Amino acid sequence: MAVTEEPTLRALLRRRDLGLSLVSREDQLPASSLDRPLRWVHSSDLADPTPFLSEDLALLTTGTQFDEAVDIDTYVGRLADRGVLGLGFGSEVHRAGIPEELVAACAANGMPLFEVPYRTPFIAVARAHSEAIAAQAYARRSWALDTQRALALAALRPRGLDATVAELGRRLDVWAGMFDAAGALLVSHPRDAVERHALDDLGERVIEILTRGLEAGQSLTLDDHTFTLFTIGRGGHLRGVIALEIDALDPEARSVVTSVIAMAGLAMEQSEQLARSRRRLHTQLLESLLADDSTLTRRVIGGLPAAPVVVAVASDAPAGPITDWWERHRADHGTAFFLAESDEGLTVCVSAVDDDLLDELAHRFGIRIGVSEPEGYDAFSRAHAQALTALRQRSGAGAERYADTVGSSILSALATDEARLVAESRLAPLRAHDLSGSAALEQSLRCWLRNDARAEPAALELGIHRHTLRARIAQAGTLLGIDLSSFPARAELWALLQTARD
Structure with a gap:
């Protein structure tokens, strides 16, 4: 990515025209201490210049302050704490040679110490570093312009967005990847x-x-990888992510990445508009399938998943990302699917052999899905109704299959909101009695019915006498207006207890 040497203390020491020489032993300095970016070069002979210094600079001095009662160890320690990257000593200006105490103090604090010869003015050192900063800035701006041109040309190629991301990786000399809204990697370089x-x-x-x-x-x-992620799209309509294996970007590189994000956002927005139009068409085709006739759908889209198929209905499901996820499966594995939106939710139709993908879909997006039994297209409406029934039985994220729903209880399938309202109204006198603090009649009824209306085992389970239980059953029957001596009455009561909310 870089095209010029970064302004550092090492780069400054390499300037032959300045004649600078490193006094410290490099093998005794902290790693990369000579290669950290050098912000500026400043000169001062103050006993304590740190209030006027910023971090990441080199300080030049002639050592006149050391004539006073200045402790050299304390002086160098302050510089190190302030973040000074190096100390240059102007020899033969005020002192002959460099004080041994200063050499020792710099070594103890890990501070690079270099000598500035008498023939080299401090202003020349500062000017040389300033020119290096300007040269790097010019080179980075030139690199950014050249990179922008290369990215624009890449965008004109077939699959321009993929080519643009790959070119970005090459220009930054890092790994670059683009993910869609479903978390699938679309391109990497x-x-x-x-x-x-x-x-x-x-x-x-x-x-x-x-x-x-x-x-x-x-x-x-x-x-061992550090990534920086940039989202594509505007707030509330994010389309994907561009990932770079890099921990920081300078302003020029960031401007290049920003332009790629803008191009990617525009391309994905156009693609999304086409996808929305296609989903609207599929919504209309769903009406044809619900009439148990797949002829029109086959003519329009060219094919459907092979029968027998399972139909799934998802609740609160993001249509765009889920479509991208299925498209990726089709591209990678040849998985055929049909997807459409409707008032009931997102409908997905796949071959029965791909049924397990619906569990993966529910887990990946954290959504509820109802799944039908395998059916042919001539029974698509029945499969769709089965999926809706299974969906209503699912309370949390995951896939619920119709076969499991009907296998559990017919009462659960009949427990609509209207049925629950009726059940709770019928049981209201019983529950009002229990709330008054008297005997727990509802608990006694449930236990008695679970034990096939036999008083002995039910009383034992409740820990009461069988006569007490019989008295409670009689009292409950009176409150509910039901003769519990007949099986139909007991069956109706069991249905009410199972349907009403606890």
Whole structure:
């Protein structure tokens, strides 16, 4: 990415025209102390110049302050604490040679000490470093302009967005990848620079960031990789993420990344408009399928998943990201699918052999899905109704299958809001009695019915005498206006207890 040497203390020491020489032993200095970016060069002979200094600069001095009662160890310690990157001593100006105490103090504090010869004015050192900063700034601006041109040309190629992201990786000399809203990696460069498991973890983080609607750049570390993530799209309509294996960007590199994000956002917005039009068409085709006739749908889209199929209905499901997820499966594995939006939710139709993908879909997006039994297209409406029934039985994220729903209890299938309202109204006298603090009649009834209306085992379970239980059953029957000596009455009561909310 860099095209010129970064202004550092090492770069300054390499300038032959200045004649600077490192006095400290490099092998005794902290690692990279000579290669950290050098912000500026300043000169001062004050006993304590630190109030006037900023960090990451080099200080030049002639040592006149050491004639006073200045403790050299304390002086150098203050400079190190302030973040000064190096100390230059102007020899033969006020002193002959460099004081040994200063050499020892710099060594003790890990401070690079260099000699500025008498023939080199301090202003020449500062000017040389200023010119190096200006040269680097010019080079970075030139690099940014050249990179912008290369990215614009890449955008004109076939699959321009993929080519643009790959060119960005080449120009920054880092791994670059683009993820869609479903967390799938669309393009990466270099292709195999990051391990598969790290990319999977990164995809999970992408989904989390997009779900939370975060727009700012995110930095995270996975294994030995540090990534910076940039979201694509505007707030509330995020389309994906561009990831770079880099921990920081200078202003020029950031401006280049910003332009790529803008191009990607525009391309994805156009793609999303086409996708919305396609989903509207599929919504109309769903009406044809619900009439148990797949002829029109086959003519319009060219094909459907092979029968037998399962139909799934998802609640509160993001249509765009889910469509992207299925499209990726089709591209990678040839998985056929049909997807459409309706008032009931998002309807997905896949071959019965791909049924397990619905569990993966529910887990990945944290949504509720009802799944039908396998059916042919001539029974599509029945499969759709089964999926809706299964969906109503699911309380949390995950896939609920119709076969499991009907296998549990017919009462659960009949427990509509209207049925619950009726049940709670019928049981109101019983519950009002129990709330008064008298005997727990509802609990006694439930236990008695569970034990097949036999008083002995039910009384034993409740810990009361069987005569007490019989008295409670008689009292409950009176309150409810039901003759509990008949089986139909007991069956109706059991249905009421199972349907009403506890």
